[in-house]
Amino acid sequence: MFDTFFGLPLHPLAVHAAAVLPLLAAAWSAATALLPRLGRRACAAGAVLAVATLASVFVADRSGREFATRLGNPSAAADHIALGKLTIWYALAFAVCAVGLWAVRVYEDRISLRGGVVVVRALTLLAAAALVVHAVRVGHSGATAVWGSV
Template structure:
């Protein structure tokens, strides 16, 4: 199911969605935390984007396992696979936090109140989570590129 699309390996196709959407999710999360006006403009689009990105990362992980079986295992492929297994988990954390941000800030806004302590804690956790996510995306992408361009993962 997660191996090919129209005869092409699914993994390199879906990986590019994660490479674009994860940093966009991170950027929008930081913007939403930094500015009430931007948070209101971004609205529910942020947690929806995070959810879509999480699904893409899950598909990338599953399709990567299928591709690994097809190309064989090397040290570089193994390193990439081990790092890649962490990405869906990191994105799940970001997804949960962005939904929590949206709910807590929306609730405060509707009540005409300032966001409470829980919203501020979630904001800080979300920023920390997207920093971890960004570093992980870079590490996973770099290790994947090394595996492909070294000739061992092609």
């Protein structure tokens, strides 16, 4: 299912979304965490971007596994494969935090969540930073595996 798309290997196509969306979602969610005046709609957009990031990482992960099998699990991609297997967990943690930030912002007027808002903002910033660092490491290792000999 995740092997090809219109006859082309899916992984080289899917990684573009998995490279761009984490950076966009992390920047957007960090902005909403640091600038509360951006409002609930901005938090909702951050949550949607985070869930889209999770979906894109899932597709990149699954297609990457099938692509590696198709290529005979090349040793040049060993670091990329190992890092790639962890990416879904970073994306999941970030998505939970971004959705949590949106939920806290929606309900902060109805119940007393002042301390909870600060904690969720901090966790969102931490998860966003971790996801960006990890995404850069995965992308760099993949680019090195493909283009390192050029």
